[in-house]
Amino acid sequence: MDVRTLSTFTVAARTLNFTNAALSLGYAQSSVTAQIKSLEEDLGSALFNRVGNRLELTEPGERFLIYAERILALTHEAKASLQDEAGVGTLRFTAPETVCTYLLPPVLKAFKEAFPRVHLQFLPGFVRDFKRQVLEGIVDFAFILEEPFPSKTLAVEKIRDEEILIVASASHRFAGSRGISAQDLIGEDVLLKALGCSYRNQFERQLINAGAHPGRFLEFQGVETIKRCVEVGLGIAPLPRMAVEAELRSGQLVAVPWEGPEIQISTYLVWNPERHLGSAEKAFLQHVRDALLPTV
Structure with a gap:
């Protein structure tokens, strides 16, 4: 062992x-x-x-x-x-699928070019475990896609707000609509990320509060699967803009104006303030800030 x-x-x-x-x-x-x-x-x-x-x-x-x-x-x-020499070491991080797929690749590429002697190690895992993994030192950083959350034990830095869109295929009956409400979804199939997804939870709460019962909730693990299913007309879906920008530009998907309350979701970077940050961790933290935090 x-x-x-x-x-x-x-x-x-x-x-x-x-x-x-x-x-x-x-x-x-x-x-x-x-x-x-x-x-x-x-x-x-x-x-x-x-x-x-x-x-x-x-x-x-x-x-x-x-x-x-x-x-x-x-x-x-x-x-x-x-290994506290500047620009040397191993840095472990985790992130949900959406952030890792659509937001981080250019950020990680630029970091590797600037710090080639830092080994980046992505640890896949379950979103529900991210905060525990940071606290226990299993990862140095975690990116979290979530509603605003307070924490007495974690250092939490908001990286950016994320816009959640309701998307449909270009041939869907909602495609040309000027706006839809929860009531318009009665009888409509809705495609959702698996349980534990923050924007899914907010969207479902809106439908429950409005007494609107869709035809079916179809649940999937991956965003790419949801997009492909929406494209062929299996239903509509709430998804982050960063995940559908390419399909919106190509016309494969359309964003349908949502008349309900805005879904409040942001990408956060979290770490354990009680643990010593070595040179690699400090460099990564500053790099993420420079790359993703909005400039004033």
Whole structure:
């Protein structure tokens, strides 16, 4: 049970997919499978249930994940304490799919060009765990797409406000509308991100408060899947502008004016103020501010 194996286990536990874990780590899938098997034999307990093509953590696996993350966090902290030379080190961060896909790529590219000796490590995970992971030192920073939230334990910096649009296909009956309300959605199919999405929660509350019952809520894990389904006319969807700008320009999707209250969502950067920020962390924090904070 070494650090390499624990790292492989935590990535597999977050992705619940050995193929994706292998791609993330730069290993062959057979290497990931062998490491997990060796770890399970060492611990004398199954860490994953394999149901067809799906993986799920066993109850012992869920308990062991907490300890594995703590061990890796302490290992990272120990290394960081010895690598405080300017522009050197490893920086771990996490972010929801939307932010990681549509906002961060040019920011990360520019950071790598400015600080080539800093190793950026993206740790995939569940949005509900982001704040805990920051507090426990599992990641150095987390980007969070959420409603305004106070925190007594986290340093929270708003990066930018995000506009949520109601989008439809160009052939949809709402496409030429000057505005729609919650009542207009009665009987209409609505495509939503999976539970835990902040803008989904606000949108659903508006429909509930208005007593408007859509035909169906269709739930998806990924924004790209939602966009493709909206394009072919399966329904309408609330999505961040940053995720649909290309489709709006091409005409594949149209934004339908929403007459309900504005959905208040922002992208935040959070970190643990009790932990020492090394040179890599300080450089990353300033780079994100320079790249994404609005200029006065």
